[in-house]
Amino acid sequence: MQIVLVRHGATDWNLEHRCQGSSDRELSEVGLQQAEQIAALLRSENLSAIYASDLKRAHRTAEVISQPHNLPVLIEDKIRELDHGKLEGLTFAEIRDNFGDFLIRWRNEPAELQVPGGERLADVAERAWQGLERIVERHSHADNIVVVSHNFPIVGIVCRITGTHLNNYRNFHLDPCGISRLHCDEAGRWQVTQVNSLQYPARATRKQKSPERLVVLGKASNREK
Numbered sequence: 001m002q003i004v005l006v007r008h009g010a011t012d013w014n015l016e017h018r019c020q021g022s023s024d025r026e027l028s029e030v031g032l033q034q035a036e037q038i039a040a041l042l043r044s045e046n047l048s049a050i051y052a053s054d055l056k057r058a059h060r061t062a063e064v065i066s067q068p069h070n071l072p073v074l075i076e077d078k079i080r081e082l083d084h085g086k087l088e089g090l091t092f093a094e095i096r097d098n099f100g101d102f103l104i105r106w107r108n109e110p111a112e113l114q115v116p117g118g119e120r121l122a123d124v125a126e127r128a129w130q131g132l133e134r135i136v137e138r139h140s141h142a143d144n145i146v147v148v149s150h151n152f153p154i155v156g157i158v159c160r161i162t163g164t165h166l167n168n169y170r171n172f173h174l175d176p177c178g179i180s181r182l183h184c185d186e187a188g189r190w191q192v193t194q195v196n197s198l199q200y201p202a203r204a205t206r207k208q209k210s211p212e213r214l215v216v217l218g219k220a221s222n223r224e225k
Contacts, residue, residue, distance in 0.1 A: 001139065003132070003182040004042070004146045005154050006065070008057040009034040010176040018091055021084025021118065027060045034177035035064035041179075043068045048143035051135055053080040053150060061177065062148040078131030081150035082124040085117025111166035121166055125156025132157055141186050154180060161190045162200075172196070 009031030013020045027035065038061075047069045052062035054077045062073040087095055096103055105113055111122050128149070139145060155169045158180060164171055174180070174196050181194035192200050 001136065001141045001184045002144045003135075003184070004045075004047075004144070005157065005180040005182065006038060006061065006146060006148045007151060007154055007174045007176055007178050008055075008061040008148055009038075011057050013089070014176060016091070018089055019084050019087040019095060021081055021088045021115075022055070023084075023088045024056050026056050031057065031061070031176060032064070035061040038177045038179070039065045039068060042146065046144055047071060048139060048145055049074060049135075050146045050148070051076045051079070052148040053077065053153075055080055055150070058148045058150065062146070065146055065148065076131045076135060076147070078127045078134070079147065079149040079153045082115065082121060082152040083118040085115045085119075087115060087118070109167050110169065121152060121156070121169070124152050125160065125166055128153035128156045129160055136184060141184070157182070158192055158195060161192050 009027045011020065011025035011031055012028045013023070013025050015028060015030060042065055050062050050066045050069070050071050051074045052058040054075050058080075059073060059075070066073055087099065090098070099116060102113070102116060112120060114120050131153070132147070135145060135147060151174050152169075154174055155172045156166065158164070158172050159166055159169055161182065172195055178196035179194060180192065180196060180200075183191045183193055185191075194200055
C-alpha cells in the first residue's frame with residue numbers, strides 16, 4: 001500500500017506568516033494554484049481513495065486533486081492540524097512579544113509542551129497515527145491512497161516511521177502542497193520514501209531536485225507555527 005501525504009495549499013495566513021492551527025481558513029489564490037499543480041502531477045497515478053481533514057484548506061485541496069479521478073473526498077478528522085489555541089492569528093513577532101517564555105521552551109522541547117489554550121504536539125502525532133491506521137484498515141494492500149493533511153500531523157507520522165524524536169520534528173520541512181510518500185507492506189512494516197516532494201533518505205552524492213517541487217511554493221513555504 002502507498003500513502004501519498006499532501007500538505008494543503010497555502011491560505012492568506014500562510015502568506016502573511018500567521019499562526020494558523022485549527023482556524024478554518026480557505027485556500028488563497030496561490031494555494032488553489034498549488035493544488036491544481038499537484039492535481040496535474042498526480043493525474044496519471046491510479047488512486048484508490050482520497051482523504052482530507054475536516055478543515056476547509058485541506059478539503060478544498062483534496063477536491064482539486066480528486067477531480068481527474070472522479071473520486072469522492074472522504075473526511076478523517078483525526079488528521080486535522082494542531083490546535084494552536086491563543087497563538088492562532090498571530091504573527092511570529094506577536095507570538096515572540098506575548099508568549100516569549102513559551103517560544104523558548106517550544107524551540108528546545110516541543111513534544112510534550114502544551115500550546116497555550118491548545119494541544120500538545122505528542123497528542124497530535126498520536127491522533128494522526130490513529131487516523132492513518134483507520135484509513136489503512138479500510139483498504140487493501142494494493143491500494144494507492146492520497147491523504148491531504150497539515151504540517152504537524154504529517155511530520156508526526158514521518159517522525160514515528162523514521163524513529164525521529166518529536167523534539168527534532170524540524171528535521172522535516174513541508175511546503176504547502178509538498179508530497180510525502182509512505183509504503184506499508186503486507187506485514188505492516190512502514191517506510192518513508194519521499195518527504196516534501198524529495199526522495200527520502202536523500203542521496204548523499206548530489207543535491208536532490210524533484211519534478212514534484214512546485215514553482216509557486218517558494219511564495220508560501222512558511223510553517224504553520
